[in-house]
Amino acid sequence: MIYTFVHMQKELFKKQELAYGGKLLKTRKGRTSGRPLVTRQTMHLVLRSTHAKGKWSFLEPKNKTATREILKKFAAKYGVKLLHGANVGNHIHLEIQLTNRHTYKPFIRAVTAAIAMKVTGVSRWKTKEEAGIKRFWDLRPFTRVVVGWKSRLTLKDYIKVNRLEGQYIKRDVAKILIQRRRELLQPG
Secondary structure, eight states: OOOOHHHHHHHHTOOOOOEESGGGGGSHHHHSSOOOOOSSSEEEEEEEOTTOSGGGOTTSHHHHHHHHHHHHHHHHHHTEEEEEEEEOSSEEEEEEEESSGGGHHHHHHHHHHHHHHHHHOOOSSSOHHHHTOSOSSSSSOEEEEEOSHHHHHHHHHHHHHHHHHHTTOOHHHHHHHHHHHHHHHSOO
C-alpha cells in the first residue's frame, strides 16, 4: 500500500477518547490513552467514595459545607471554573472548565486530599489506619469532555437530577420533575 499524504493526515486526526478514569481504567481501552484535558469546552468530573456514608457522608451538614468551601477555595487558587455541581452523599458531580491544562493535576490532588482529610478526620498526626480506612476514594476521578451545546444541556439536566437525588428524591421522580420544568420553560 502506498502511504500518501492523505493517509498521514488521517492519522493525525484520529478520534481521541473524551472520557477517562473511574471504571474505564478497568478496561484495556480505558487505559490506552491519557486523560483528555481541554480549556475551550467544559468537563464533567465525578468523585466517588463508598466510605462516604453515615458520619462520613458528603451530605452531613458539616461535611457538606466543608466540601463546598474546599471546592471554592481550590477552584479559585488554580483557576478552575465551577459551573454546576451536585452532592449526592457518596459521590460528587461537577461541571468544570479549566483555564489552564496544567492546573488540573494540582487542583484534583488538593481537592481530593482536603475532602478526604476533612471528612475522615485524618491529618498529619492521625493516620489512615487510626481512622479505620486504607483508601477513601474508590477509583481515580472520572472526567469526560463535554462537546457541543446539546451535550452540555444534557449534562446540566443530569446534574440537576443528581442534586434532587441528593435531597432524597428518587431518581425516576427527579427525571420527571426536570422534564416537566423544561416543558414549562419552553416557549410555544
